[in-house]
Amino acid sequence: MPVLEVKNLTKVFKGQPALSGVSFSLERGEFLGILGPNGAGKTTLLNCLLGLVTPTRGQIRFFGLDLEEHLREILERINFASNYVGLPLSLTVEENLWVYALLYGVPSCRERIERLLRLLDLWEMRREKTRHLSSGQMMRLCLAKALINDPEVLLLDEPTAGLDPTMARKVRNLIKAYQQDRGMAVIFTSHNLLELQDLSDRVLLLHQGRILAEGPPTVLCQRFKAQNLEEVYFKALKEPPLC
Numbered sequence: 545m546p547v548l549e550v551k552n553l554t555k556v557f558k559g560q561p562a563l564s565g566v567s568f569s570l571e572r573g574e575f576l577g578i579l580g581p582n583g584a585g586k587t588t589l590l591n592c593l594l595g596l597v598t599p600t601r602g603q604i605r606f607f608g609l610d611l612e613e614h615l616r617e618i619l620e621r622i623n624f625a626s627n628y629v630g631l632p633l634s635l636t637v638e639e640n641l642w643v644y645a646l647l648y649g650v651p652s653c654r655e656r657i658e659r660l661l662r663l664l665d666l667w668e669m670r671r672e673k674t675r676h677l678s679s680g681q682m683m684r685l686c687l688a689k690a691l692i693n694d695p696e697v698l699l700l701d702e703p704t705a706g707l708d709p710t711m712a713r714k715v716r717n718l719i720k721a722y723q724q725d726r727g728m729a730v731i732f733t734s735h736n737l738l739e740l741q742d743l744s745d746r747v748l749l750l751h752q753g754r755i756l757a758e759g760p761p762t763v764l765c766q767r768f769k770a771q772n773l774e775e776v777y778f779k780a781l782k783e784p785p786l787c
């Protein structure tokens with residue numbers, strides 16, 4: 545059974561569809577990359593999956609359970625990180641993780657927090673106020689927060705946006721290593737097509753709220769007669785080639 549099944553998902557904001565009949569599924573341990581131009585509906589899709597936005601139509605099932613009916617039970621088994629969601633800035637790094645560990649009822653909190661701080665290279669700065677973190681450190685803290693409940697499905701909205709190439713690579717490697725170690729399924733949105741090509745088992749190209757193309761990067765490259773995902777993107781969107 546897939547860990548996630550989305551059927552005919554539609555979200556209309558003030559008469560304008562942000563998502564139109566989106567259907568896909570996610571298998572245990574699978575890495576699904578979501579790409580698409582600004583306004584394609586990527587964040588709306590993740591917000592629907594988190595129960596933050598109520599779909600106009602369609603069905604979302606995690607672990608075979610309907611999201612609306614089993615929201616709390618499902619949220620305990622998934623998690624989320626975004627470069628754009630803030631954590632309380634007046635708390636220290638460690639205190640932030642304690643808040644979330646207690647909210648999730650994480651067993652052996654102290655050990656779990658120490659493990660995540662070390663894994664994400666935050667141990668030395670555990671007593672720093674969160675407001676003093678650089679964007680790369682903040683993203684790693686958001687990831688630590690997102691891993692606190694050992695999620696079976698992790699949703700990541702542009703986790704590498706705004707990071708320098710070294711930090712972005714570090715974050716990617718951490719996510720991939722953790723995913724492979726734990727068999728966690730990941731949905732990852734990004735505008736960095738090289739990183740999506742490297743990481744994803746399958747990608748989903750959204751455009752104007754619809755799925756324009758879907759499949760493993762290599763299969764899409766064959767289908768679009770493209771060298772890489774970037775070419776697939778431009779060909780699928782019928783962007784004219786650069787002169």
Ligand SMILES: Nc1ncnc2c1ncn2[C@@H]1O[C@H](COP(=O)(O)OP(=O)(O)OP(=O)(O)O)[C@@H](O)[C@H]1O
Binds near residue numbers: 583587589
């Ligand atoms: N709360 C809202 N109210 C009204 N319109 C919204 C709302 N949230 C999103 N939209 C609209 O829905 C469409 C999809 O937006 P969304 O943020 O999902 O796109 P995106 O693919 O994540 O874009 P980006 O790459 O710029 O982050 C846009 O036209 C946006 O203006």
